[in-house]
Amino acid sequence: MAAIVLVFVSRNYRVIIRAVALLATFISMLLAVKMFCQFVTGQAGYQFEQQIPWVESLGISYHVGVDGLNVGLILMGAIVAFAAACCSFEIQSREKEFYILLLVMTGGILGAFASLDLFFFYFLHELALVPTFIMIGVWGRGERKNYATFQITLYLSVGALIALIGLIALYLQSGANTFDIPKLTEYVQAHPLAAHSQNFIFPLLLFGFGILVSLWPFHTWAPLGYGSAPSPTAMLHAGVLKKFGLYGLIRIALPLLPQAAQHWMQILAWLCLGNILYVGWVAMRQRNLNRLIGNSSVAHMGFVFLGIASLNLIGVTGAVVIMIAHGFLAALTFALSGYIYRQTGTLEMGELGGLARKLPFIGAALLMAALAGCGLPGFANFVGEVTVFFGAWKAFPVVTGLALWGALMIGALYMLRAMRNVLHGPLPEKWAGITDASNVWRKLPYALLLASLLIFGCFPRLLTEKIMPDAGKIVKMAAENVGGVVAGNARSRGHEPAPSNQLDSQSRLTSAATEPK
C-alpha cells in the first residue's frame, strides 16, 4: 500500500504544479479508503503485506503491511494529507518546494505507519520530520518563527534519537538479529527479555516517543511550533505525524517489553494527568487561537497516554480511536485557523470577534470542531475518550477521575470561550472585507474532515471492530494477567449515545454547507 504511495511521491519530485500534488494525495486517499474497506476484520496476521530485503546482514528489510491497529491510522493520514494539500493554496511563494516537501512528508508518514520493520519505521518517520522543520522555517509565520523552528527541531531530534537508542538496544538485546517487527515479536514471546534490560529500554522508548508526542513535561515545543507553522504543516504534523510516537509505544514498547511496561505505566498515568490538567489550564490563558489549539492538542494527547497506560483492551482500543479522531480534529482546527489567519492576518483572540457573521461556513465548522474537542457525543473524539475512561477506570480510578474532570470542565471552558471571542460579539470594523470559503474546492477539505469525524463518531464500530482483535493481541502480550475479557462492553458502549445528537450535528453541517454565499 504505502509502497504505492511512496512511489507516487518520488515520481512527483520534479512535478511542480499543485494539481499533481492534489492528485497524488487524492489517489493515495482513494487507495487508503479502498484498503480500509477491503480490510478483513479479525483475520490473523497482517494484510496487504509486502517485503523487500534491504540489508540482509542486519536483518533489515522494507516490510509493510496493515493490521487493525494501523489501518485506521493510514486512512486518517491519507485523508488529512489530501486535506492539507487542498489547504496549501495559502502558500504563495516557492510553491514547488513546498509541494515536494509536503509529498515527502506524506509519503514518510504513511510509510512509517505501514512499516513492519523497526528500521524503516524510524527511518520514514525521520524522513517525514525533516520537511516539517524546513516548512516551518521557510513558510512559517510570526516573529518568533526562527526560534520556533530551532526549538521544534532540537526537541523532536532529541526525542527521536533517544527512541533510536532504545530501538537499537532492543534490536541487539532481543538477539533475534532482525528488525522485522512480526518476527521480533514472535522471537521475544519465545525468549522474553531480562527484566533489567526491559527496565532500561522501556524508559528510553517511553520518553523518546513521549517527546515526539509532547508528553508533559516535554510538550513545550508544540504550541509555539504549531503557532508558527503554516497550516498544512501543522495539520499533517499535529494530526498525523505526532501519532507516530503513540503508535510506536503501542506497536513496539508494549508487546516487546511487557514487564517494564507494567512497571512504568503508573508513572505514565500521572504524567498524562500533567498533559490533561496542566496543559489544559495553560490553554485557558492563551490569547492566540493557534496557541490555544496547539495546547489543546497537547492536552488531548493525555487521553491517549491514559488509554495506553490502562493496559487493557478497552483502554488501548480507545487510545487508537482517539488517535484517529484527534488526527481529523487537529487537522480541521489548524486548517480553519489557517483560513482565518489568511483572511485577517492575526490570530489574537482579542482582535477577532463576530466572525461568524462574515464567515458562516468557516465559523460553523470551527464551532463544530470546538465541540468535538470538548468531547461532545456524535464526534469520533467522544467515542475514544469514553472508551479510554472506561478502560482506565479500573487501573487508575484517581487519575481517571481527575482527567475526566479536566476533560469536561477545562476543555469546555477554553474551547467555548475561544469560540465566543472569535465568532461572536461585535465585528470589528477592519474585518468587514473578509470572505468565506467561496466554492466547493475551498470547502472540500473542511467538509471532508468534518464528515470523517462524524462518520466515525456515529459508527465507531467501523473502527473498533478492526482495532479490537489486534489491540487484544498486544494487550494480551503486555499484560497477561489483566486480560481482555470485557471486549463486549466497549463495542456497544461506543456507538450508543451517538444517535441522539447525530441529527442535530448533521443538520448543522448541512445548513452550514448550503449557506448561500
Added chain:
Amino acid sequence: MNLSLISLEIWVVVLGLVLLLADFWMPAERRRFLGYGAIAALMMLLVTNLGDCATGTAFNGMFVEDGLAVFFKRFFIVAAILVLFMSVEFSDPGCAGGFAEASRIASGISEYYSLVVFALSGMLFAASANNFAMLFVSIELITVTFYVLTSFQRNRLVSLEAGVKYLILGALSSAFMVYGIALVWGTTGKLNFNELALVASQFAGNKIFLLGIVLVLVGLGFKIAAFPFQIWAPDVYQGAPTPTTAFLAVGSKAAGFVLLLRVLFTAIPSVSAHWANPLIIISGITILYGNLCALPQRNLKRLLGYSSIAHAGYLLLGVAALSASGQAAILYYLSGYLFTVLGAFTVIVLVMRHLDSEDISGLAGLNQRSPLLASTLALALVSLAGIPPLAGFFGKILLLKAVIQQAQVTANHGYYCLAFTALAGVVISLYYYFGVIRAIYWSKDAPADSSPILLSGPAKVTLATCIAGMFWIGLFPNTVLNLATEAVKALKM
C-alpha cells in the same frame, strides 16, 4: 617478492612525476587543464584496480595487500579525483576576480596537482602499511606534502600561518611517533605488525613498551585530529586553500584511521582489548569538543574544521567498540563522509572564490543564485548531521549499534554513556548545521551580490557525483556495508 602488488603505488608516483615534468612543456595558461589529465589517469587506475585484487605481502611483510588495503585504496583514489576536480575549479583565474591568491595557485597549479598525487601515494602506502617503519614513512609522505599544500598561497597570510602551525605541530607529533616506534622496537625487537602481535601479550605489563605504543597513538591522534591533539585543525582548515582542506579532512583523516585500525587491531590486539575505557573517554571528549566549539563559529571552513573534529569522535566510537562491527561501521561512515565533505567543500570553493571572506553570511541568498550549489551544501550538512535518507544517518546508526552491542556484551556502562554523549553531540550539531542551512534558504540579510553563479560542466559533474554518492550510500547501504565487512576481516580483532 611480488612487485605487481605495488604497481598501483608505482603508477601513482609516476603520474606525479609526469605532472611535474609536463609543467615544462605546457604553456602557462593551459596548465590548469593538466588536472583533467591527472583525473583521467587516476580513473583508469581505479577501473583497472577494481578488476584484480591480488592479495599478499611484499618487502618481507612490510607491505600488505588485503581487503582493508584495497578498500582504502579505492577510497583514497576517489577522494583524490574529486579533490583534483576541486583544484581545477579553485585555480580558475577567470573567476578569481584578480585575487592574487588564486593566481598564485594558477601559476603553480601543476605543482599543486603533483603534490596532491604524491600525498595520494602516501595514503596508498599507508593503507598497506604492515610495519612501523612503513607506517612512519607513509605518514611522513602525507604530512610533508600537506605542509606545502597548506601554505601554497604564499602571499596570503592565513595560509602561511596555517602552514607553519601545521608544520610545527606535525613535526612534533612525528617526533613523538618516531620515539614511540624506537621504544617499541627496543623492547620487543619487532617492527612487523604480525610478528608483534605474537609477542605483544608478553609485553602487556612492560611500561616502556606501553609508552611506546601510546606515543605512536599520539602521532596518529594528531592525524585524525582527536582530542587532545586537535588544536591545529580549525586554524589549518581555515587557512589552507580549500581543496587542501578538503583533502586533509577526508584523505588524511582516513589514512590516520586505517593506520590506527592496523596498529590497534593487527599489531597489539591483546593490549588494546583492555583499552576500552580510555578510548571511550577520548571519543566522548572529541565529540563534545568539536561540536561545542563549532557552535559560535561564523567562518564556514572553521566551522567544518570543528565539525571534522566531532566526526573524528564519531569514528572513534567504532574504534572504542573494539569489535568487527565497529570497524566495519568506521569504513562505512568514512565512505559516506567522503562524498559529504567533498561536496560541501566543492560548494565552498565555487561560492567563496567570489568573496573575500568565508563568513556564513556570504551564503545568503545562495538558493536564488544557484539552486544546485544550495541544495548540495544543504544535503551535505544534513548528511553530516545524520538525517535520513543520506549517508551520514546509516553510518551513525551502525556506529551506535556497534557501541550499544559492545555495552551489552561487556556490561561496561561506559559504552552507554558514550552512546548518549554521541547523541548529545548530534543534537548540538543540528543547531549549527541548521544555522548554515538557514543562511542559505531563508536568511534575512539581503545578499551582497545576487547575480546567478555560473557553473562549469566539470563542476556540475563533481557536485552531481557527491549528491549521488550521498544518496546511494544512504539508500542502498548493502554494497558498501558488505565491502566494509569483508575488508575488516583482514584485521585480527
